[in-house]
Amino acid sequence: MRFPVWLKVIALVAMGVAIAGFFLTMPSRIPANSLTSRTADLANGATMFTIGGCSSCHATPHQEDRTRLGGGLSLATPFGIFNVPNISPDPTYGLGAWSEEDFVNAMKRGIGRNGEHLYPAFPYTSYQRMRLDDVRDLYAYLRTLPSVATPSRPHDLPFPFNVRRGLGLWQLLYVDGKALAPDSSRDAVWNRGAYLVEGPGHCAECHSPRNLIGGIDADRRFAGGRDAEGKGWVPNITPHPDGIPDYSVKDIAYLLETGFTPGFDSVGSSMADVVKNTSKLSPDDRLAIATYIKSLPPRPGKAPPRTNKAH
Structure with a gap:
């Protein structure tokens, strides 16, 4: 069966777009060799935790201990419902199995542990401006908090927002992973x-x-x-x-x-x-x-x- 030339052209263009989209949306990670050995500053990590408002979203609702980060809060937005995950040190349901490299890439690049694009309901577009050492101190501090064995609920998002790969294009516009540079003209x-x-x-x-x-x-x-x-x-x-x-x-x-x-x-x-x-x-x-x-x-x-x- 012979196909018309115009159909072949459309097929080739579609294939080219698909291939370009595949490469453009590939996760961009910070390499592990950029994380040199250091001693974490837990006091600074606690400050980053406080100013970052981590407990405001991630603390388990309806309990007073704001360091129990079992998640569970739901955020209803025009894009769908985002269910805030468990970020306690629990190895099964929280970040206990996450490496420091995993955490840095989530904060600085919006990339999850398994290479998935994270939704910007998690404000990594701002967290990317943090200094690398501050992110690492925050990681160390989070690991000192209570472990909460509560599974995270999946997000409830309609198509096409439930296709994470498409976030790679969005991240091309809004994510570069660069820390905020000081202004030498200011004090x-x-x-x-x-x-x-x-x-x-x-x-x-x-x-x-x-x-x-x-x-x-x-x-x-x-x-x-x-x-x-x-x-x-x-x-x-x-x-x-x-x-x-x-x-x-x-x-x-x-x-x-x-x-x-x-x-x-x-x-x-x-x-x-x-x-x-x-x-x-x-x-x-x-x-x-x-x-x-x-x-x-x-x-x-x-x-x-x-x-x-x-x-």
């Missing part, structure tokens, strides 16, 4: 704040609007927007009139310590959980974060939608 306090906010603190992940494919809109970074789970509105934290122009560095640092705003209000929703973490940081780190946030370029952000209620 040490500002640089520390920039690192904590843009890296382990992953503040932009919630406080920025996203585009149709789930990437952060770079031109409106930190300008607020709709909550990813549709449960409210995440505020603009830039000095624009839509944001927090009247907040001083001292005001922001105080909010991170106590949860109270300059107007004698208190933060709520997920930000209250963030404050549980930032209140445990050193005063110097809270000051650094506040210094950096105050320096953000003013960007307009959409106001929360109005609700018409009958009176």
Whole structure:
């Protein structure tokens, strides 16, 4: 049976696209030989754990011990439901069988232990900005926490979002694995704040609007927007009139310590959980974060939608 030329051309093009897609979506890992021998700093690992908000997502719900990281929280998003996994040291259900190399690649490249692309509901697009030693210290600290023998539930995602290989194309746009470079024109306090906010603190992940494919809109970074789970509105934290122009560095640092705003209000929703973490940081780190946030370029952000209620 002879096929028409046009059909052969389409078949060849389709084959070429499939082959190109296969190679473009291949996981890109950090080689094991980049992890030289060192002694972990557990105190620094604890700081990374705190500013990273690991317990906010991964702690088993409805129990007070925030170091029991058995997972179980469900995040309902426009892409489907993400079930937060167990990251305790349990060897069967948690990260107990993960090597340091496995963990580094998850944090810096968004690649799982078995070479699978991880969904960016896990904010590795920010964690990739962390210094390698900080990631390694966090790994060592996590291994000191209680083991929780709770299996992780699979995500509940519709097609095509349930095809992980396609995330390789998304990662080409948003993942390079590079740590945040210091700005030599700024002082040490500002640089520390920039690192904590843009890296382990992953503040932009919630406080920025996203585009149709789930990437952060770079031109409106930190300008607020709709909550990813549709449960409210995440505020603009830039000095624009839509944001927090009247907040001083001292005001922001105080909010991170106590949860109270300059107007004698208190933060709520997920930000209250963030404050549980930032209140445990050193005063110097809270000051650094506040210094950096105050320096953000003013960007307009959409106001929360109005609700018409009958009176």
